Amino acid sequence: MPNGKYVSNVKNDKQLTDLAYLVRKFQRQSQWLWRMKADGTHLPDADPVKDGGTISKNPPDGIMDQQTALVLRAWVEQGLHMVLNKFELKELHWPPDSTATIPSEGGPARLRQDAYDAWLAAARLIHQKGGFLGKTFASSPRGYKAGKLSKSKGNSAYSWHYAALGIDLDEGASSYDGTINPKRGVRFVVEEEGNMFRLWCYAEPQPPVPVDPADDKKDPHLQYRNRNIATKSSPPGRKIKNTETSEPTPLFHQCGSKAGFAKVAAPAAWYVDVSSLMEMKGMMRIARHKDWQVNPKAWEWWHYEYRPKAPPMMVPPGTLPLQLTFGDYLQLYGVHEYKLRTIADGWPDHSDIERRPG
Numbered sequence: 001m002p003n004g005k006y007v008s009n010v011k012n013d014k015q016l017t018d019l020a021y022l023v024r025k026f027q028r029q030s031q032w033l034w035r036m037k038a039d040g041t042h043l044p045d046a047d048p049v050k051d052g053g054t055i056s057k058n059p060p061d062g063i064m065d066q067q068t069a070l071v072l073r074a075w076v077e078q079g080l081h082m083v084l085n086k087f088e089l090k091e092l093h094w095p096p097d098s099t100a101t102i103p104s105e106g107g108p109a110r111l112r113q114d115a116y117d118a119w120l121a122a123a124r125l126i127h128q129k130g131g132f133l134g135k136t137f138a139s140s141p142r143g144y145k146a147g148k149l150s151k152s153k154g155n156s157a158y159s160w161h162y163a164a165l166g167i168d169l170d171e172g173a174s175s176y177d178g179t180i181n182p183k184r185g186v187r188f189v190v191e192e193e194g195n196m197f198r199l200w201c202y203a204e205p206q207p208p209v210p211v212d213p214a215d216d217k218k219d220p221h222l223q224y225r226n227r228n229i230a231t232k233s234s235p236p237g238r239k240i241k242n243t244e245t246s247e248p249t250p251l252f253h254q255c256g257s258k259a260g261f262a263k264v265a266a267p268a269a270w271y272v273d274v275s276s277l278m279e280m281k282g283m284m285r286i287a288r289h290k291d292w293q294v295n296p297k298a299w300e301w302w303h304y305e306y307r308p309k310a311p312p313m314m315v316p317p318g319t320l321p322l323q324l325t326f327g328d329y330l331q332l333y334g335v336h337e338y339k340l341r342t343i344a345d346g347w348p349d350h351s352d353i354e355r356r357p358g
C-alpha cells in the first residue's frame, strides 16, 4: 500500500512519494490477472469475473476514486501484493545442454524463463548443425547498478537487455575482413540483408561437399555455399571456373571500416543460418542503425531479443490493452523500481519507468 506523503505529478521521484503516480501504477497493474500474495507466493491467474481485483479505467488517471478504493480494499483483504519475481532467470550454457556457463557482466548470462526457452530451442538446433554461439558475451541481464550507459556509445538506456530478454553474440567471432579461423573461434559471416544482417556460422565439423551441386542448399539451415567462388579475387566473388557449376548467389561477408566496407565472398564451405534458426524459435533480429558506417556499435548483427506475450489482462471494454513499461519488465524478475530510481545516474523519473523498453 502506498504510504508516501502526497505530492502530485512530480517528475523526479526518487523516494516514490508521488501518490498519484502510485495510484496510477496500481490501477494499471491491477488489470493484469497475475496475482501474488504479500509473502511472495504466486497464485493462479485471477478469474476476471469473480476476482473483483481489477480497475476498469483506461488510461489510468491516478485518482483514488470509489472504484479504485474498493479494489484496493479487495487486494488488502486478500493479502495481495504487486507482482514481483513472476519469472525466474535461467543461466545460459554452451554447448546448450552442458554445464559450462556463457559469461556476461558480473557472472553467468541469464535470460528470463520464457526467453530462455526460446534461446535454448534455437541453440540446440544451431549446435546440432555444427554452429557455434559459445564465446558469447551475452549482456543479459544488463546490470542496472551501473546506471544508464552512455547513449553516445550506442547503448539504449531502456534496452531489452535490462529486461533479461535480449542477448548479444560475440562480436569477436566475426572478422573485419571476412577471414574465417575456426581454431580461434572466428566463424561468423555477416551478410547484408535489407536493413538488417543475416548471420551465418562456419560449420564444424564440415560435412562432405555434395556430389551434386543441386544438393548444396537442400537443408535451408545448413547450406554448402560459394561453390567455385574465389574468396580473395578482385572484385571478390568473381566466378573462377566457368566450366563448372558455381554458386549462383554467393554468400558475401560485409567487412568493416578497416576493409573499406568491402563485401568479400566467404570461403566455399558449409554454413549454419544462425539468424533463421534463432527467429524460428522466437529470438528476433533488429535493424542496424543508420550510422553503422561511422558507429561500430550500430551494426546490431549480434543482437537477438525475445518479445514476450502480454500478460493475461482484464481490458476495459472499448480500450486497448496497456503495454508493459520498462519498470514493469524489471519488476517481473524481481527488481523493485525504487532501486532503479535511487541508483546513481539511474531512472529517477516517471518517464524513465513508464516508457516502453527498447
Ligand SMILES: [Zn+2]
Pocket: 161, 166, 167, 168, 302, 303, 304
Ligand atoms: Zn544488444
